Amino acid sequence: EAQVTQNPRYLITVTGKKLTVTCSQNMNHEYMSWYRQDPGLGLRQIYYSMNVEVTDKGDVPEGYKVSRKEKRNFPLILESPSPNQTSLYFCASSLSGQNTGELFFGEGSRLTVL
Amino acid sequence: QQQVKQSPQSLIVQKGGIPIINCAYENTAFDYFPWYQQFPGKGPALLIAIRPDVSEKKEGRFTISFNKSAKQFSLHIMDSQPGDSATYFCAASSPWSSGSARQLTFGSGTQLTVLP
Numbered sequence: 001e002a003q004v005t006q007n008p009r010y011l012i013t014v015t016g017k018k019l020t021v022t023c024s025q026n027m028n029h030e031y032m033s034w035y036r037q038d039p040g041l042g043l044r045q046i047y048y049s050m051n052v053e054v055t056d057k058g059d060v061p062e063g064y065k066v067s068r069k070e071k072r073n074f075p076l077i078l079e080s081p082s083p084n085q086t087s088l089y090f091c092a093s094s095l096s097g098q099n100t101g102e103l104f105f106g107e108g109s110r111l112t113v114l
Numbered sequence: 115q116q117q118v119k120q121s122p123q124s125l126i127v128q129k130g131g132i133p134i135i136n137c138a139y140e141n142t143a144f145d146y147f148p149w150y151q152q153f154p155g156k157g158p159a160l161l162i163a164i165r166p167d168v169s170e171k172k173e174g175r176f177t178i179s180f181n182k183s184a185k186q187f188s189l190h191i192m193d194s195q196p197g198d199s200a201t202y203f204c205a206a207s208s209p210w211s212s213g214s215a216r217q218l219t220f221g222s223g224t225q226l227t228v229l230p
Contacts, residue, residue, distance in 0.1 A: 044220075
C-alpha cells in the first residue's frame, strides 16, 4: 500500500530535549516536505526536499532541522524544542517538485512541548 | 502575510444542503488550485483541483468554481452527507520552474459539519 509513515504519532516532551520525528514514504517520490498545522493558520511549510541531499527552507523553518540522506526518509529534528513548537506536524511527498499540488500526507504527529 | 484567504472558518449544514467554501488569492502567478479534505486523526488528502483556464470543474458531488478576474475560487458540495464532515483546505500553487519546486500555499481551513 502506498503510504507516508510518520513516527511517533503522539509525543509529549519538555523544553530543550532534542527529538526527531521520522517520515518514510514507499512511493519512490523525489519531493518531500514537512508542514505544521495550527488552528486558524492552516498548513505552513517548514522545510522541503527536492531530492536526496537537497533541502530548503519553507515558510517557518526556525527551530527545525531536516536531512535527506535516503530518498525514502525525511526526518524532522527539533534540537531544542520550545512550547511554541507544540503543534500537529505532517510529512508529505509528491512524485517530483513539479507535482507538489498533488501531495500525499502522513497521518500526522501531535507534539506537545511542556 | 497570508496569500490565500479562506472562509468561513466553520460551517454547519443539514444533510442534503450545499455548503460553499470560498477562497481568495493575491498572487496572480498561481496556476494550480487544489482542495484538500482532512478527516479527524488523518492527514489531508487531495480532493479536487482546477487550473485557471477553466471556470468550473466537477467530480462527483464536488464542484470548484473559479473566477480569475476576481482572484477567487470556491468549493461546492452537492447533496452533502454526514460523511462529508471534515476540514477542507484550499490551496494555490506557484508555477514550476527548472531547479525549483512548485510551492503550495494553503488557506486556513474550514471545518464542515453535516448534520444527519
